[in-house]
Amino acid sequence: MNDLSMMDEIEELSSAEDFLDYFSIEYQPEIVFVNRLHIMQRYHDYLAQAADSLPSEDNQEALRTVYRTLLERAYQDFVNSDAVTEKVFKVFHMQESQTSFVPLDQLFES
Numbered sequence: 001m002n003d004l005s006m007m008d009e010i011e012e013l014s015s016a017e018d019f020l021d022y023f024s025i026e027y028q029p030e031i032v033f034v035n036r037l038h039i040m041q042r043y044h045d046y047l048a049q050a051a052d053s054l055p056s057e058d059n060q061e062a063l064r065t066v067y068r069t070l071l072e073r074a075y076q077d078f079v080n081s082d083a084v085t086e087k088v089f090k091v092f093h094m095q096e097s098q099t100s101f102v103p104l105d106q107l108f109e110s
Contacts (some may be wrong), residue, residue: 006064007057016040020075023068027075037076042074 009012013019015038020027032039047070055062 005057006060006067010067019043019071021065023071025068025072025075028079030053031079039074039078042077043071046070046074 010019010022013022016025016032016039017029019040020032047067050066050070054066057063
């Protein structure tokens with residue numbers, strides 16, 4: 001029997017595939033390959049949103065169910081969509097670059 005808690009075990013995971021395998025979620029490698037950072041960020045976001053309602057660590061089975069469900073949801077977001085549409089990272093929310101105009105005479109004012 002493993003004496004490690006789920007939280008201890010997931011601290012050892014290092015890739016999106018590791019997480020998906022750990023939680024026994026079937027996935028298409030080509031989707032994970034292209035979207036791994038987006039999936040993991042979305043997963044992190046879902047966990048942060050659920051933080052106040054997560055089961056306690058004493059209830060490992062319930063906690064595992066919630067973590068698995070949220071990871072599967074994050075993965076499915078990118079099965080059904082793409083990174084540009086999902087806009088997980090700040091760079092996708094930035095509007096077009098802004099240009100400012102400073103007249104030459106203002107550059108030399110003291």
